[in-house]
Every structure is written in structure tokens, then in C-alpha cells.
Amino acid sequence: MTDNLRTESALDRLISIVDHALKNATGCPPATGRPTPTPAVARETTPLQPPQRRHSAGLMRVNHAGEIAAQALYHGQALVARDPAVRDFLMEAAREEGDHLVWCAQRLQELDARPSLLGPLWYVGSAVLGAAAGLAGDAMSLGFIAETERQVEGHIHHHLERLPADDDRSRAILIQMKADEAAHRDHAMNLGGASLPAAVQVLMRNTAKIMTKSAYWF
Secondary structure, three states, X not given: OOOOOOOOOHHHHHHHXXXXXXXXXXXXXXXXXXXXXXXXXXXOOOOOOHHHHHHHHHHHXXXXXXXXXXXXXXHHHHHHXXXXXXXXXXXXXXXXXXXXHHHXXXXXXXXXXXXXXXXXXXXXXXXXXXXXXXXXXXXXXXXXXXXXXXXXXXXXXXXXXXXXOOOHHHHHHHXXXXXXXXXXXXXXXXXXXXXXXXXXXXXXXXXXHHHHHHHHHO
């Protein structure tokens, strides 16, 4: 019997990554289709005042930009991953990050705000960085994912503390995103992720600061 399954070639993976990039650019990222998280308990809230709305929009714009970068990291790493199991994890995680991207975009629309104008830059830069991490080997690549997600968890926690008290819609989205990032981190380590040198962790934090400060306004 002929085996219809074949090993995915490097060209196949490259075409898949380009397809994902184009879908991100057109606002239709590959995703799992989960519904947008909503507050667990409905309550009467005061409509956000203009300064609060602008602040929530800035925070959610940062998170939207972060999800563009996260997808690009996973795509770049998947392009050069050696182990099919690692590649499958990366692409599935990227689809879950696609959910986050959709949720953040929806919330920005509700806040009458736009995504970061620098989105293409975040995607290209992160894809190159992801591929570079992947070339270091699957263990280092998974360790890079785990450290990235650990830092993203901290960043989301900080945003949860800074959101206006009445912005339950944004808060529900960020809580689910934080849980997903923790699951990605744990999965990456369980697949054999290696701990990164302290200097690399510091470099990652400093790079993330540049993106978050820029995306809040632009």
C-alpha cells in the first residue's frame, strides 16, 4: 500500500510560513477559532472615559504587537526545527497565538483604536530572530520559547495591574492569554527546552522594552 504521508520539505515549510505571514498581514491570522474571552461575572460598569479608553487602547495595542511578534517567532523557529514533534508544537502554539491576535484586534476596534503601525517590522524582525534561535538546535529553540513566554507572562501581569478598573473586557482577554502563555512555556520545557544564559535573558528583556514602548504610541 502506498504511504500517502511524506516528509515535509524545507520548501514546503517555507511556503507555509509565507502563507502565514500573508494571512497575518491581511488581518486573518491562522487561529484555532476560540471565542473571545468574556468576563466570568457580568457587572454594571461605568463607561470608560477618554483618558481611560486611550490607556486601555495603548495597552491592547502593545499586546496585539506582541502577538504578531510571537507568531513570527514560532514561524521562524518552525522553519528550521529538526524534530517534527517540535515543529508541530510550534505551529499549534502559533495558531493559539493567532487567537490572541484576533482577540486583541477585536478589542482595539471596540476601543476605536488601531493596531501598531510597526506591525510588519515586528513580524519580520521576530521571524528572523526565531529562525536564528532555531538554528541553535531544538533544545535551545524550545528554551528560547519558554523564556519568551515567561517574560510575556510577566508583561501581561503588569498590564492587568495597569488596566482601568472598569475595563473588564480587556482584562478577560489578558487573563486567558496569560494562561495560554504559561501552557506554552511548560510544554516547551517538557519537550526538552534548555535554560538560556543570563545574558541572553537580559537581551530579550531589553529588546521587548523597545517594542512595548514603541507600540503603546505607534
